[in-house]
Amino acid sequence: MPAVRAGDQPVAARPRRALAQGVESLVTYPRFRLLWMSNLFFFGGVWTQTLILGWLVYDLTNSSLRLAVFSAIRLAPMLLGPLSGVVSDRVDRARFILFATAWALVAVLLLSALTSVGLASYWVLVAGGLLIGLAQSPTQPARSSLVLDFVGRRQLSNANALNSMALNMTQVIGPALGGVMIGMVGAAGALWISAGWFALSLGLLWPLRHSGRDQVRTARDSVGRLLVGGIRLVLANRMMTTVLLVTLVANIMVWPIYQTFMPAIAKDVLGLNATGLGLLLTCGGLGGLGGSMIVACMGDFERKGGVFLFGTALWGSLWLLFALSRWWPLSFLLMVCIGLASAAFGVLQTTLMLMLADPTAYGRALGIQELAIGVQPFAALGLGAVATLIGLPHTVLLSSLSLVAVVLVLAARSPELVRYSR
Numbered sequence: 001m002p003a004v005r006a007g008d009q010p011v012a013a014r015p016r017r018a019l020a021q022g023v024e025s026l027v028t029y030p031r032f033r034l035l036w037m038s039n040l041f042f043f044g045g046v047w048t049q050t051l052i053l054g055w056l057v058y059d060l061t062n063s064s065l066r067l068a069v070f071s072a073i074r075l076a077p078m079l080l081g082p083l084s085g086v087v088s089d090r091v092d093r094a095r096f097i098l099f100a101t102a103w104a105l106v107a108v109l110l111l112s113a114l115t116s117v118g119l120a121s122y123w124v125l126v127a128g129g130l131l132i133g134l135a136q137s138p139t140q141p142a143r144s145s146l147v148l149d150f151v152g153r154r155q156l157s158n159a160n161a162l163n164s165m166a167l168n169m170t171q172v173i174g175p176a177l178g179g180v181m182i183g184m185v186g187a188a189g190a191l192w193i194s195a196g197w198f199a200l201s202l203g204l205l206w207p208l209r210h211s212g213r214d215q216v217r218t219a220r221d222s223v224g225r226l227l228v229g230g231i232r233l234v235l236a237n238r239m240m241t242t243v244l245l246v247t248l249v250a251n252i253m254v255w256p257i258y259q260t261f262m263p264a265i266a267k268d269v270l271g272l273n274a275t276g277l278g279l280l281l282t283c284g285g286l287g288g289l290g291g292s293m294i295v296a297c298m299g300d301f302e303r304k305g306g307v308f309l310f311g312t313a314l315w316g317s318l319w320l321l322f323a324l325s326r327w328w329p330l331s332f333l334l335m336v337c338i339g340l341a342s343a344a345f346g347v348l349q350t351t352l353m354l355m356l357a358d359p360t361a362y363g364r365a366l367g368i369q370e371l372a373i374g375v376q377p378f379a380a381l382g383l384g385a386v387a388t389l390i391g392l393p394h395t396v397l398l399s400s401l402s403l404v405a406v407v408l409v410l411a412a413r414s415p416e417l418v419r420y421s422r
Contacts, residue, residue: 023296025151025159031208032150032159038204039143040166042101045197046136047174048181049108050259051281052190055182055274056115057125058263066122068384071260071377074129077137078374084138088363093142093149094208101205104135105198112191120188137374141366144350153422157304157351161296164347169289179278233358234368239305240356242414246312247349248372249406253399254319255373256380258284264392270328283332287339288346295347304348304355305420309411311344316407319400323393355422 026033057070087096111128114120120128144160151159181190234240257265266277301307318341322334350366357365387395411418 023162025155025162028155029151029159032147034204034208035143035146035150036162036166038097038101038201038208039163040169040201041197041204042104042201043167044170044174045104045108045194045201046132047170047281047285048178048194048197049132049191051174051178051263051274051278052182052187052194053125053129054260054263055178055277056120056187057122058267060122060125065384065388067264068256068260068380070122070126070129071256071380073126073377074133075137075259075374075377075380076130077133078370078376080138080370080374084141084363084367084370086364086367087138088142088145088367092210093146093363094205094210096142097139097146098202098205098209100135100139101198101202104132105195105202107131107135108191108195108198112188112195115188115191137370140370141363144354144366145363148354153355156354157298157301157347158296160351161292161298161343161347164292164343165289165296167288167292167346169285173282173285177278179275182274231364231368234365237356239414239417239420240353240365242410242417243305243308243349243352243356244369244372245410246309246345246407247369248375249403250312250316250345251373251376252379253403253406254316256376256383257319257396257399259376260380261383261387261392261396264387265396269326269393270331272328276328280328280332280335283335284339284342287336288342289339291340291343292347295343302421303419304352304422305414305417306411307344308348308352309407309414309418311341311348313404313407313411315341315345316400316403320397320404323396323400352417352420 026036053074054067054071058067061067107128111120111124111131114124114128144163147159147163148156178190178194181193185193234244262281263277266272266280270276270280272280315338318334318338322331322338325331325334349369353365353369383395383399386398
C-alpha cells in the first residue's frame with residue numbers, strides 16, 4: 001500500500017474543509033455572527049413585505065405603472081446614499097442600524113393595523129413602503145462597513161458572501177412564506193406576522209449597541225466637504241469608477257424588473273397566483289443562496305474583478321432567456337440560474353468597493369454606490385412606461401440585452417479590473 005504524504009487529504013475531507021472555510025467568518029468573529037443573524041431576520045421581513053405589499057398594490061390597481069410608482073417611492077431613500085455614507089463614517093454604526101430597525105418595526109406595525117381595518121388605500125400602501133424604505137436603504141453603508149470593522153480585509157470576501165447568503169436565504173423563505181400567508185390569513189395577517197422578523201432582528205442587534213465605537217473616524221470636516229471628498233476619491237480611481245458604472249447599469253436595466261414587475265410577470269405572463277409568485281421568487285433565492293455559498297467557499301480568491309464583470313454579463317444573459325419563456329417550469333428553472341449567477345454581482349460589487357476605497361472613506365464609498373443603486377425608482381418608472389407601449393416581456397428582453405452589452409464594453413476598457421485580485 002503506498003504511503004500517504006503529509007499534504008494528501010481523503011477525498012471525503014475536501015468538501016468538509018471547503019464548508020468550514022465557507023463559514024469561517026461566522027465561527028471566528030462573534031460580533032459578525034450577531035450582525036449576520038440580525039441581517040437574516042431584517043431582510044426576511046423586507047422580502048416578505050415586498051411580496052405582500054406588491055401583491056396588495058397590483059391586486060388593488062391592476063396597473064403595472066402604479067406598481068412601478070409604488071416601487072419607485074419605496075426605493076427612493078436609496079438616493080440618500082451619499083449622505084448616509086457620510087453619517088456612517090461619523091457616527092456609531094451599530095446604534096444607527098439599531099435605531100433604523102426599531103423605526104422599521106414601528107412602521108410595519110402601523111401599516112398592519114391600517115390594513116386590518118380596511119384603511120390601506122393605494123397611497124397608504126405607498127406611504128408605508130416609503131417608511132420601510134427609510135429604515136432599509138440609508139443603513140446599507142453602515143451595515144457593510146461594520147462587516148469590514150468586524151472581520152478585516154482578509155475575510156471580507158467570505159463575510160460579504162455570507163451576508164449575501166443571508167439575503168438569499170430570506171429571498172427563499174420570505175416570498176414563499178408571504179405567498180402562503182396571504183392565502184391562509186390574508187394580507188393583513190401576513191403583515192402582522194412579518195413584523196416579528198424585525199423584532200427578532202432588533203433583539204440580536206442589542207448586544208452590538210457599543211460596537212461601532214472602534215471604527216475609523218473621519219476628520220471633523222463639514223458634511224458637504226466630506227461628501228465632495230468622498231465623490232472625488234471614488235472618481236479618481238478608474239477601477240472603482242468601473243465597478244460603480246456596472247452597478248448603475250444593472251440597477252437601471254435589470255434590478256427594477258426583479259424588484260417591481262415580478263407580480264405582473266407572474267400573473268399576466270405565466271398565469272401564476274400569489275403562491276406561484278412566492279415560489280418563483282423562492283427559486284431566485286435558492287439560486288442566489290447556492291451562488292453565495294460557492295463564493296464563500298472560494299475564500300480570498302484571485303481575479304475578483306473578472307469574476308464580477310463576466311458573472312454580471314452571464315446574469316444578464318439569463319434574464320434575456322427568462323424574457324423569452326412562456327412556460328412556467330422553464331421560468332422557474334431559469335430563475336434558479338439567475339439567482340446563481342447574481343452572486344458574482346451582488347457579493348463582489350461591495351467587496352471591490354471596500355477593497356479599493358481609502359479606510360477613512362468606507363462609508364462614503366458605499367454611500368455613493370448606494371446612490372447608483374438608488375436609480376432603481378426612476379428606472380422602474382421608465383421601464384413601466386416602456387412596458388405599457390411594447391409589453392413587459394419585450395421590455396425585459398431589451399433591458400437584459402443592454403446590460404450584457406454595456407458590461408462587456410466596460411470589461412474591454414478596464415483590463416486592470418479584470419485582473420484585480422486584492
